[in-house]
Amino acid sequence: MATMPQDTAPMDPEAMEEANAAPGYRICINVSPDGQMSVGAEPMEAEEAYEGEYTPVQGIKQAMEMAMTLYQAGGAMPDEGEADAEFAAGLVR
Numbered sequence: 001m002a003t004m005p006q007d008t009a010p011m012d013p014e015a016m017e018e019a020n021a022a023p024g025y026r027i028c029i030n031v032s033p034d035g036q037m038s039v040g041a042e043p044m045e046a047e048e049a050y051e052g053e054y055t056p057v058q059g060i061k062q063a064m065e066m067a068m069t070l071y072q073a074g075g076a077m078p079d080e081g082e083a084d085a086e087f088a089a090g091l092v093r
Contacts, residue, residue, distance in 0.1 A: 025075030029063045030054055039066040041075040 024044040031037050040054035055077070057063045070077065 027067045027070050027075070028054070029067060037063050039063050039070070041070045041077075043075075 025041045026044060027039070027041050029037060029039050036056065037059065038054035038056045040052055042052055055066060057066055
């Protein structure tokens with residue numbers, strides 16, 4: 001019985017990038033009933049209320065500045081990303 005040839009073509013590089021890409025994140029500005037604001041980022045796959053840390057801010061200007069910082073840092077607070085990198089480096093050693 002003859003076998004069917006297997007498709008051994010390499011996967012499209014763009015498709016591989018999408019498959020390996022992080023799921024993304026949301027940048028959130030929370031405003032409480034009393035007007036207090038806090039800013040944070042949460043993973044896109046979070047289906048339920050995210051229990052991550054939000055940083056209190058003193059007004060909309062500071063909230064927008066922090067949102068820009070989160071965006072530029074890929075969804076991580078700058079000190080958070082640095083700590084994660086140091087932790088990962090320690091695991092490799």
